[in-house]
Amino acid sequence: MNATQHSVVVTGIGATTPLGGDSASAWEGLVAGRSGVRLLEQDWAAELPVRIAAPVAVEPTELIPRPQARKMDRSAQFALVAAREAWQDAGFSARAGEEAAVDPDRLGTVIASGIGGVTTLLDQYDVLREKGVRKVSPHTVPMLMPNSPSANVGLEVNARAGVHTPVSACASGSEAIGYAVEMIRTGRADVVVAGGTEAAIHPLPIAAFGNMMAMSKNNEDPAGASRPFDVDRNGFVLGEGAGVLVLESAEHAARRGARVYAEAVGQGISADSHHITQPEPSGNGIAHALQNLMAGTDLQAEEIVHVNAHATSTPQGDIAELLALRKVFGTDVDHMAVSATKSMTGHLLGGAGGIETVAAIQALHHRQAPPTINIATLDPEADADIVRGAPRKLPEGRIVALNNSFGFGGHNVVLAFRTV
Structure with missing residues (x-):
């Protein structure tokens, strides 16, 4: 790191998840090994081959006033709820501009979404067809824009250094956090609110993913459907x-x-x-991301004691990720406690990197790696120390956790965090 670069730290975390409406309750659910997946009760779900998902535990409309919420897509509502928690957790006021907690010209946001306002788009198209042009909401375009979550959070905190939205499928949330780190490291900003959000529990995305054979159809056992690294895994479960x-x-x-x-x-x-959708089976692309991380930082492999794996519960992807870890780190992988938290939260697509980075940071903070649930029979090709059954205590001293995120299109992002 040269003299012009700045060290970056995490001072606030926030989340709204299928396990809880804030970061503390979500962490409690992860450590307890509790699943947030359930059978969908909406009428439209009865016609689908996939009838399970992991909805949020607390509806955002319980926390955002109705006049404000009705002008925001569900993905933006989630982002605002999580950002407010993180902002206050960092010790700032509700709005930065009110008390000049941060110079607005030195404050940015980078909030990503893989799909954006898909529910707004589809719902308003239904309105157009069924009720006519005049009934379409005038808020439709600013609601469906993929940058809407970042823009709404930027307005909330009065950010003027830049409001950004990287879109890279299921790697989007992690790419947003990485971009934010670079904003601070290169001196563009002092503070950046960053993460990922997604709200795609809707019949069209579920039908499309289901027809791709990418999702688990284990409707009889929703809580057991997401099973990374299990020999019988058969697809991911959609979360939000x-x-x-x-x-x-x-x-x-x-x-x-x-x-x-x-x-x-x-x-x-x-x-x-x-x-466009399948991972490179040998893990070469993921390995290059890991190598780029190590080459661009002062990290040592022996410092890395925990990995929050992308591990979506798909046959190819789970093993490719572990092959990449072994390819880059060799026997050092043996002391890395690997957790697959999607076994509990489902897969939040563009929001996955956000909540899983929060989980990785909590693992460091509490020195505890959450378990991976639903592994009845570990795949013999899963050549790593997968945390199962109960949470794992992490070592004392200066330690590092990784968060891995990979997305359709071949996007690979690895983030690293270290105790201070």
């Missing part, structure tokens, strides 16, 4: 929610005496260039 961090330069955090969860060490990014 958001995870958001407040990232800050170490100097800015020190000046205001902020509590620090972890150092954001860096990121590794690559692309498979293999297939």
Whole structure:
């Protein structure tokens, strides 16, 4: 790291998830090994081959006033709920501009979504067809825009250094956090609110993913359907929610005496260039992302004691990720406690990197790796130390956790965080 670069720390976390409406309750659910997956009760679900998903535990409309909520897509509502928690957790007021908690020109947001306002788009198209042009909401376009969550959070905190929305499928949330780290590291901002959100529990996405044979059809056992690394895994379960961090330069955090969860060490990014939906089976693309992370930071393999795996519960993807870890780290993988939290939350698509980064940081903070549930028979090709059955205590001292995120299109993002 050269002299012009700034160290970056995490000073706030927030989440709304299938396990709980804030980061504390979500963490409690992860440690307890509780599933947020359930059978969908909507009338439209009865006609689908996939009738399970992981909806949020607390509806955002319980926390956002109705006049404000009705102008926001569900994905933006999730982002705002999580961002408000993270902002207050970092020790700031409800709006930065009110008390000049942060210079607005030094404050940014980077909130990603893989699909954006899909429910708004589809619902308003139904309105157009059934009720006519005049009944279409005038708020439709600003609601369906993929940058709507980031823009709404930016308005909330009065951010002027930049409001960004990377879109890279299921790697979107992690890419957003990595972009935010670089904003601070290169001096563009002092504070950035960053993460991922998704709200795609709707018949069309579920039907489409189901027809791709990408989703589990285990409607008889919703809680047991998401089973990463199990020999009988048969697809992911769709979840919804958001995870958001407040990232800050170490100097800015020190000046205001902020509590620090972890150092954001860096990121590794690559692309498979293999297939629009299928992962590169040998894990080469993921390995390049890991290598880029190590080459661009001062990390040592022996420091890495925990990995929050992408592990969606698909036959190819789960093993490719572990092959990549072994390819890059060799026998050092043996001391890395690997957790697959999608076994409990389902797969939040563009929001996955957000809530799973929050989980990785909580694992460091509490020195505890959550379990992977629903592994009845571990796949013999799963050559890693998969945390199962109960949470795992992590070592004392200076330790590192990784969060892995991969997406359709071959996007690979690895984030690293270290205790301080």
